[in-house]
Amino acid sequence: MVTNLKYIKETVAAVIISVTATCQADGSSTLDGLQGVYKYTFPNALMDNTKYTAENRFLLMPISPIAAYFETHLEWANGHSCDLSGIIDVQPQQVLTYSTPSIMDKTCTFDITLGKDRFTFSDNNGACRLISCGNRGLLDGIEFEYSLREQITQDSIKQTPDYIRAISEYENGGD
Amino acid sequence: MSIISPKLFQLLETLKKPTSENNIPYMYVDTVGKVTVGVGHNLDAHKDMLTLPFMVKRFSRYPVKGGDTGIAINTNKILGRAATQDEIKNDYNFIKQHKGLGKYNPENLSKYTTLELPVAAIDSLFKKDLSIALAMAKREFGAPFDKYPITCQAALIDIAFNVGNFSSFRGTFVPAIKGTGVYSKMPMSERWKIASQNCRRGQVSADRNRHVAQWLMEGTKAVTS
Numbered sequence: 306m307v308t309n310l311k312y313i314k315e316t317v318a319a320v321i322i323s324v325t326a327t328c329q330a331d332g333s334s335t336l337d338g339l340q341g342v343y344k345y346t347f348p349n350a351l352m353d354n355t356k357y358t359a360e361n362r363f364l365l366m367p368i369s370p371i372a373a374y375f376e377t378h379l380e381w382a383n384g385h386s387c388d389l390s391g392i393i394d395v396q397p398q399q400v401l402t403y404s405t406p407s408i409m410d411k412t413c414t415f416d417i418t419l420g421k422d423r424f425t426f427s428d429n430n431g432a433c434r435l436i437s438c439g440n441r442g443l444l445d446g447i448e449f450e451y452s453l454r455e456q457i458t459q460d461s462i463k464q465t466p467d468y469i470r471a472i473s474e475y476e477n478g479g480d
Numbered sequence: 481m482s483i484i485s486p487k488l489f490q491l492l493e494t495l496k497k498p499t500s501e502n503n504i505p506y507m508y509v510d511t512v513g514k515v516t517v518g519v520g521h522n523l524d525a526h527k528d529m530l531t532l533p534f535m536v537k538r539f540s541r542y543p544v545k546g547g548d549t550g551i552a553i554n555t556n557k558i559l560g561r562a563a564t565q566d567e568i569k570n571d572y573n574f575i576k577q578h579k580g581l582g583k584y585n586p587e588n589l590s591k592y593t594t595l596e597l598p599v600a601a602i603d604s605l606f607k608k609d610l611s612i613a614l615a616m617a618k619r620e621f622g623a624p625f626d627k628y629p630i631t632c633q634a635a636l637i638d639i640a641f642n643v644g645n646f647s648s649f650r651g652t653f654v655p656a657i658k659g660t661g662v663y664s665k666m667p668m669s670e671r672w673k674i675a676s677q678n679c680r681r682g683q684v685s686a687d688r689n690r691h692v693a694q695w696l697m698e699g700t701k702a703v704t705s
Contacts, residue, residue: 350511351685352502354585359512359683382510383501383520384683388647408615434525436616438644440501440609441510443525466650 335395335419336367341454343424352383363424363449366462371395372475375403375417376467377426379447385439389415390467392475405474407432415444423450482614484607484637491634491695492610495519495641498587499687505596506537507571508586513579515572516586518602520641521609529572532605534563534595541574542591544581550574553594563595571595613640620646621657629702632657632672635679635695642684652678672699 342364349359359380367373376390393403399419407413411432418425428434428444438444462468484492496503501520510516515523523529536559540552551570571593575581581589590596597605617636618625625633636657639646646654655661656674663671676696680689 347512349683351683352586353499353685355685357683380512380683381522382512382514382516384642384681385520386643386683388643388645390647408612408619431525431527434644435612436619436645438525439640439642440520440613441514441516441522441525442644443514443522445525467647 335399336365336370336373339419339451339454340366340457340459342457343449343451343453344455345453349380349382361447361449364457364462365424366457366459368392373401374462374468374471375401376471377444377447379438379442379444381439381442383441385441387434387438387442387444389433389437389444391415391471393417405433405436407436409435411435413437422452423448482611482618484610484614487630488614488634488637489607489610491631492637494691495638496606497687499685500691501641502586503602504586504589505599505602506590506593507575507595508589508593509575509579509582510586511582513582515575517597517605519606519609521605523572529568530565532568532597533601534568534571534597536561536563536567536594537596538591538594541594544578544592548574548578550577567595610637610641613637616640616645620654624658628657629672629699631695631702632675632699635692638688638692638695639679639681642681649678669700672696675699 342362344360344362346358346360348356350356361379363375363377365373365375371394373393373395374390375393377387379387381387391403391405393401393415396402401417401419403415405413411430413433413436414429415433416427418427426444426447431445434443434445495501496519503519504517507515507517507523510522514525517523517532536553539554539557541549543549550573553567575592578592581592614637617633617640621628621636625636628636639649653675656663656671656678659666659668659671663674676693679692679696
């Protein structure tokens with residue numbers, strides 16, 4: 306297991322160096338200054354009216370000028386939630402796109418638009434919500450303002466199971 | 481499309497309990513402002529409101545604070561007839577405009593609507609939503625899922641219905657059921673027991689957590705190896 310992790314890390318590092326070199330003509334990334342975790346809390350309740358505090362969270366961590374690791378956790382009514390993470394590609398027009406197979410013969414195409422002051426999620430055909438949300442949840446139209454940003458350290462994120470799985474998925478072309 | 485068997489559906493009807501998802505035949509706004517109907521069916525997410533067979537149950541709405549009652553039904557005033565698309569939109573728009581209603585128990589909100597879904601339509605919608613949760617459970621656990629004891633299948637579908645995927649259960653719960661890692665040589669009955677002890681969701685009623693844990697424990701009796 307340790308050997309595998311070491312292999313993954315070394316492979317990823319090699320890919321990042323390669324991609325960075327390819328993109329150095331440009332030098333800057335759309336994501337400059339956006340690395341961080343964006344989160345806020347709000348009052349929520351179960352159907353039996355038990356109150357609790359819910360938290361919505363979005364994390365973005367560039368891994369090259371053309372790709373970033375993201376994860377989001379959204380909470381909905383009655384304890385329902387959405388969890389989605391992966392390596393997202395930087396597209397022209399200030400859009401990030403993550404694509405992965407969904408269920409029911411659909412493909413999840415998750416777009417994040419970088420607006421003037423906020424990220425906006427898009428899940429046009431609902432296929433991403435199918436694989437990431439409880440029945441009361443959704444991804445489409447969710448926003449996180451840039452002003453919510455808190456610092457993260459890349460080293461701690463790179464140790465998480467979600468990051469390791471995302472890198473593995475990216476390496477294997479979404480399998 | 482994964483199909484929910486009658487036996488599974490019978491077990492999962494427990495989700496209709498008020499301590500679980502509840503079962504509300506009219507539109508209501510939930511605690512985060514989403515318009516919902518039936519057994520936790522989010523109309524904003526599914527975008528299928530106009531395809532559902534709502535029927536006229538009341539001709540007017542009770543006024544919210546400030547006096548708004550929305551658009552009443554003034555033509556073809558026959559209770560029990562199929563609602564028109566405009567009437568469905570009227571109920572939806574009224575509920576959407578008054579998100580403050582989300583502070584109240586949905587069981588008390590019928591007076592703010594004019595339309596309801598028949599029992600059969602709610603069950604049909606619920607089965608469709610459960611089939612998505614079933615597909616998600618199968619996606620995680622693969623072909624062995626079909627051989628799991630039926631109560632264990634119900635438990636996994638309940639979790640998928642609630643949280644969508646099993647990403648927050650990858651530490652112990654998922655590997656224990658799959659028999660991977662440290663669980664690879666453990667008998668299935670022991671693994672169901674471990675799953676039962678590690679299935680608790682933080683934001684779910686104690687009753688529902690207990691019920692799912694019991695379902696998983698029943699897996700220990702259903703298998704011998």
